[in-house]
Amino acid sequence: MMEFVINEATYSLPCRSFIIDYAVSERRKLAVVKEFAIRLLYSLKGITPEKIAGYFGFTADEMQVVLASLQEEKLIKWDDGNVELTSYAYDRFEEVDGKAEPRFFEVEDKMDSVTFDLLSFRLIAESSSGSVSPNNMEIPLPKDAMASLTEKAKAAFDQQFNVFIEKAKGIDTYTESVELYKINQVYNRNDRLLPVSVKYVVTAESCNSPEIRYADEWMEEWDEDRSLFSAISTQTESVGHKQNCLDLTSLEEYVSFTHDPIILDFYRDQEVDFYAALKAYEANKGLFELETRMLVGGIHLGRNSDLIRSLLDYKFGDEAKIPGKGILWSVDPSDKVWGRGPELEAFIQTLEQRLDERRKPVGTILSVSVQSNEEAFKTREMYGITKCKFQGLNKQIVNGQVEILLIPEVLVACTFHFPIENHYPLSLPIGFVTTVESRVKYIEENLVAVFNNPANTNSHFERINVEEDDMVLNSRVKKLFR
Template structure:
């Protein structure tokens, strides 16, 4: 059990969230059980009197309960018929069977059991074969990372393993007090589905900096087989490198990150502590906010949405007070008004190459909220809203698109990577940019996104120049996720690329010439 302080520290150092899919199956189970039977109050008290006193007479029962003779005769008949009391001369005493019910009890109360039918639908995960309660049931969701068992025998003999687990965990499954299995009559295998298991990953700054995972689920968090399956799933994923980290710093003139670089090493521990925990080091420019972790994490998503909303509102206000120039023809004036004062905004979310990126419902939620900010009046034009582009290096476009098809509505794939696939950009033209470098740690499958969010025009221009330069002449490498409306979506992306191209000169590597806001240190 972790302390509150440790929990708060973890929340500040969370860098990724991934939802895993646990294979599961339902089973219809029918059996006979031996369950405790509640005795009528009068019957139980009569037995307890006989147990304490040794013997009792019909007159004592009649006087104790205030019964009439007819009522007393009815109680006695019931006790005698059920072999709970027997005659000994003129008195009544417990039978051997009834006496054993007291002797087998730890609280000197008679315990009686009877055989009864019991049936229920029971769900087991197909990795640990533990009962899963009443989980959320999902058909295959490609955005979730599917887990697999190391024991291949379990995959082909699910019914046998379910029966074994049912017997071992019956008291957890059956809510009847002190019930026991008498005989299993039938176990019928039902549908297979997936159980979503969200998992967060946080920086551990103690000792050698590493990434640890945390499962906030009582049902699965402590199961060794589930933990092993997650380890196996992460180990099979592609890993990136940090070869382009200096390019990231130079492209955005990020002197804050540069101050934590010594030789070829980046001091991630000191950066996380001083910039994100103690906030002892801050940028001078208020338009720039250092970011740590995936953009769809709750703390980052809330800040991002707030900044997008403020930036869009500010630009809308500026456009209202700055009408387009009246110079030129009337047609030119109308076209300028249309392009410089959009009623609906568009944005670009360029994914990193990492196969672990956006494998959680949180990414979908963030995209939908950005969409609503882009088109607050509910616009339906395909050119408006959030365009999500996933790079396809080393993977086929359809394979990459299939992973995210249920996550994003305007999804495209491009055979183009930014900074070796380590750069993630979320760009709202003229308003905001989030630039995140996915920094890789040795022996860790998940990367640590580090970077900044900025509304400085120079940063927005640098990001736009980088993307447009990499996409120049590569329009044929773009694939839409859906055939319906796919061509229009590709054209819309091309128009967005043209809009991102800055009017000033661009270097061959995609970085812009000219001044940029510097992320200077403020102590």
């Protein structure tokens, strides 16, 4: 059964580190002579020093050294010339396999830096594979999350001490007995963000019920009550506008603009048969023609990214430079969990590295519908890490469910983002990628017409007082098509 990653996103979970001053009690072994002396006294209750010396073959001086050491540790006391165990020493004996065994502990002060997440105050003892980035989606906290933090940290450290010992300190509690004796003091240290990377996965059988998976396996057990999953769902549902049903007009506009050669094969009774589409991909690995392949999921994600690279290798040679002047990417990320992770930046870098410097490439231009400078600022803040240039649109090219990535004269990738009922804001992108010149040229001409019409573009992304020739539209977008 083939799995399809339809989207990936990295969330930022607010955390705080604390310095915790605490004491532990650790089981320790007595010296052999001391332990056997204690065992003897436990069996006989009271005995003279001479009899102990005779039992072990000690001289009077040797016996005196042993007894002095035992008395210093408050393990023995004297009663009319006899040596007896103290109540403290008696209490250290435990029944083990029918025999009384002495168990002694020593208290040691320690100080460590400990980190808890601020959502559920769970201990963060392992590292995350994700990275902190401005385009991560921050997970909201409850209103009282920042109240009484040191008290919460103290209680959480007490409750999760065994996890701390095993995960953070690497101590096997089955072979070494370490117990929290007391917490002396807790100090605030600093705030940090934990990157939480998730994948949204479907199969042909579950195409309407995407599964969320953590990229880091340890988080599956760590988030055992699924409180983080709930917070992620709450965060994503607060973005954009909901659209649960397929808009057939939007699909028709997509097909008209892109001439998608694949999607209509699965259009039946005014609906798209997603099961049939994914099964077809599974059967032929997405192959439609030698230079045209089916896409399922985000254009920039793993399998699709590899496919685009392999098409470029086939057309122009392995890792060879390509003749395109740059990349134009039209997408509406406003109501989708789109590009919110390191995958987007990595994909763009991979493509830009193949542009031939001799053609003075203009890089990657992200064309997005924005209605104000404020909206443009927020978009740039989310995706600025990619080092893309941004071109404002008055309305999204074709419509908000269409995504198009074009390298003029080289390659085009198009997907239609089908809404998944009751799983907003996730969408199921299905489309195609091709290096067939006629297919690339058809979409390229449609895009040229869009950007040549002044009614379609705006300057909300531009700096104040920028010269018209230096605007992204004139200095980069239109140069792509020359």
